[in-house]
Amino acid sequence: MYTSDRPVILLGCGRLGSALLEGWLATGTLAAERLIVLTPSNKTAAEAARERGARINPPEAVLAEAASLILAVKPGVWREASGPIAAALAEDVTIVSLMAGVGAHSLSSVFGKRPVVRVMPTTAVAQGRGVAAVWSNHDNARAAAHALFDPVADTVDLTDEGLIDAATAVAGSAPAFIHAYVEALARAGQAAGLDAEAASRLARGALRSAGAGAETGAPLSDLIARIASPGGTTEAGLKAQAEAGLDATAMAAVQAAVARAKALGN
Template sequence: MTQTAERVVFLGAGKMGAAMLSGLARAGAPGSVEVIEPHPSIELAALCNAQGFVLCCSPPAGEPPAGTVLLAIKPQMLESVAPTFSALVGPETLVVSILAGKRIADLSARLAAKAFVRAMPNTPAAIGRGITGAFANAETSEAQLEVAQRLLEAAGDVVWVEREELIDAVTAVSGSGPAYVFLLAECLAAAGAAAGLPEDLAAQLARATVSGAGELMHRSPELSPATLRENVTSPGGTTAAALAVLMAQQDGLAPLMASAVAAAKRRAAELSG
C-alpha cells in the first residue's frame, strides 16, 4: 500500500463509487488509488485490475492515515463501520463524503479529520457526464480543495455551494435526478405501447427520444429548456395537445416534480439522524 499524502482511498464502491472510479480511470487519478469494498462486483474487480487500483475487502492493518479518503458506503452504515476504518483518517486527512444526508457534523463526530468536503455526484459520472454539488468546511485548505476538485471533476462538472444545507437540495435534484429521467423513458415507452406500438419499438423510440433530447440540451447551453421546448411546439399541434396535459397547474408535471424533489430532500435530511 502507498503511504504518501497522494494516497486516495475509496471506502465503498457500489454504483456511485464505481461510477466515480470509472471517471478517474479516464481522467487520471490525483494520486495512487486504493479501493476497500467487502463485496466487489466482477466489473469493479476488472476495472481495478486494468487501472492498477489496489482492491481490498477490508482496511489493511498497520497502515498510516491516507491523504484523502472518499466515503462511498451506504449512509445507514456510517455508525457501524466507522470504527473499522477510523485508522485511515488522521488530522491531516481530507475526507470527501458522498453519503446522502450525512452532515459534516456526523462525520467529524466519528473521524479524526479536520477537513471535510460533502459532495453529491450522480451516476452519469460513469461516462464523464455527471455533475457534482459540493461544500467544503472552513478547515479545508486551498491545496485540499484542489485535490477535491480534481477528484470530483473526473466524473463531470463540479459546482460548489456556500451553505452545507443546500447539499440536500442538490441530492434531490441532480443526485436522484437520473432516476427521474429513466422513469420518464419508462413511462413514455409504456404510453407508446398503450397507443398501439409494439413494446420493443415503443421502448426504442422512448429511449432514443430521451437521450437525444438530453444531448441536444447539452449541446445548446445558450438555450434554456423552456426555449428548446417552445422550439418543438407548434400552436394547435400535437405537441401542444400533450403539453396541455403535462403543464396543467393542479396535476401536471411541475407540481408532481416539486413534490418528488421535496420528498427526496426530506429523506436526505432524515438520513442524517
C-alpha cells in the same frame, strides 16, 4: 485534475463507487496506483482497477499515506465502516462524503478535526458526464473535491450545507425520476398503439435526444421552443402535461427525496 502524489481511498465500491472508479480511470483523473479501494466483496470495477495497479483492501498501515478518503457506503453503515479505519488515517486527510443525509457535524464526530467536504454526484461520472454538488467550509477540502470531480462531472458549489439535500433530490436522485418518466412515456406510447419494443426504443431515443440538447448548454426554454412549433403536436402535449400536474409531480418527488435525506441523517 488530481495532482497529489498521495493516494485516495475509496470506501465502498457499489453503484456509485464503481461508477467513480470507472470515470477516474477512463478520464485519467487519477493514476490507478494512487487508488486504494476498501470493499467487503469482490467488485468488477475494483478488479479492473487492481489490474491497472490499484490496491484493494491493503494492510491498514498503507491507509496513513492517503490524502483523501471517499465515503461511498450507505448512510446506515458508514459509522460501522469508518470506525475501524479512522485511527489509521493521517491527521490531514480530507474526508469526501458522497452520502445522502449524513451531515458534516456527524462526520466530524468520527473523523475529528479532519476537513470535510460533501459531494453529491450522479453515476454518470462513470462516463465523465456526471453532475455533482459540492459543499465545504474548508477551501482546501473544496479544492480537493474539485480536483477529483471536475474531470468527471459538472461541479456546482453550494454555499450552505443545508442545500445538499435539495441538490441530492434534483441531481443525485433525479436521473431515476427522469427514467421513470420515460418509462411512463413508453407505456403511454403502448396505450396509443405502439408495440412494447417500439415504444421503449422510441422513448429511450427521446431521452437521448433530450440529453444531446441539454449538452449544448442552450437554455431549456429554447430547447423546448425549438421542438414546440405554435399550434403543433408538441405544444398540445406540453399543455396537457402541465394541466395534468407536471409541476406538482416534480415538487412531490423533490420534497419526498429531501425529507428522506433528512430522515437518513445520523
